[in-house]
Amino acid sequence: MTETGLRPLPRRVLIVEDEAPIRELMRLHLGLAGFDVAECGTGSAGLERARAEKFDLILLDVMLPGLDGITVCRAIRNQGANTNTAILMVTARDTESDTVLGLESGADDYLSKPFGVRELVARTAALLRRTGRQGGASAASPEGVESRALALDVDRREAIVRGAPVELTKQEFDLLYLLASRRGIVFSRTALLAKVWQGDTYVTERTVDTVVSRLRRKIERDPQDPELILTAWGVGYKFVDAE
Numbered sequence: 001m002t003e004t005g006l007r008p009l010p011r012r013v014l015i016v017e018d019e020a021p022i023r024e025l026m027r028l029h030l031g032l033a034g035f036d037v038a039e040c041g042t043g044s045a046g047l048e049r050a051r052a053e054k055f056d057l058i059l060l061d062v063m064l065p066g067l068d069g070i071t072v073c074r075a076i077r078n079q080g081a082n083t084n085t086a087i088l089m090v091t092a093r094d095t096e097s098d099t100v101l102g103l104e105s106g107a108d109d110y111l112s113k114p115f116g117v118r119e120l121v122a123r124t125a126a127l128l129r130r131t132g133r134q135g136g137a138s139a140a141s142p143e144g145v146e147s148r149a150l151a152l153d154v155d156r157r158e159a160i161v162r163g164a165p166v167e168l169t170k171q172e173f174d175l176l177y178l179l180a181s182r183r184g185i186v187f188s189r190t191a192l193l194a195k196v197w198q199g200d201t202y203v204t205e206r207t208v209d210t211v212v213s214r215l216r217r218k219i220e221r222d223p224q225d226p227e228l229i230l231t232a233w234g235v236g237y238k239f240v241d242a243e
Helices: 020-032 043-052 069-078 096-104 117-132 170-180 189-196 205-219
Strands: 012-016 036-040 057-061 086-091 109-112 150-153 158-161 164-166 229-232 236-239
Touching: 012 020, 012 043, 020 036, 020 117, 036 043, 043 057, 043 069, 057 069, 057 117, 069 086, 069 096, 086 096, 086 117, 096 109, 096 205, 109 117, 150 170, 158 205, 170 189, 170 205, 170 236, 189 205, 189 236, 205 229, 205 236
Parallel strands: 012 036, 012 057, 057 086, 086 109
Antiparallel strands: 150 158, 158 164, 229 236
């Protein structure tokens, strides 16, 4: 209970899944785990709800009738109430290209069908810990970052790139802050996983590459020839030493 004697509100989860048995399985077990669950059976219905209501987590199937999950994910990230909400993509296709496509569309993690109930609950809880925590990369040093090209306000979670505001997910912001606040320091992918994702066992080094790729598309003039987030070949990434 809180100091006022009121119980904290449960985390809100939106399930967008067209297969009724799977949707019911998710709803039942996430409900038993203490989540407040809403559900939709089509991509258009899920997008409409995601734009109107705030959720803590969205479970989004890739193969949806009408609007597919990739399109819905991109639309959620573009505008509405959940531009920064954690998104877990659910896919029956466990190929690297599908996984990367889902992550590049703005998803934070993915879950492959078929999955077990314990894995479902563990993955959702882990993702909420990562995206909902108050600590992480920005907690180690509360100061902002300011330079000619970039300004980061940690308290407001705002990013200004070359004078223009840029919308970033929590993972993108945490990763950018970590690199920019340690200008010129090379971080291995393993180190970035430990600091930004807190060593989550469900996240791989490929996830780091995907989030860096998303960041570059948002903050670089030319993502193929980055000026700010540089690759240290064979090691990891660093923020440019001087502008």
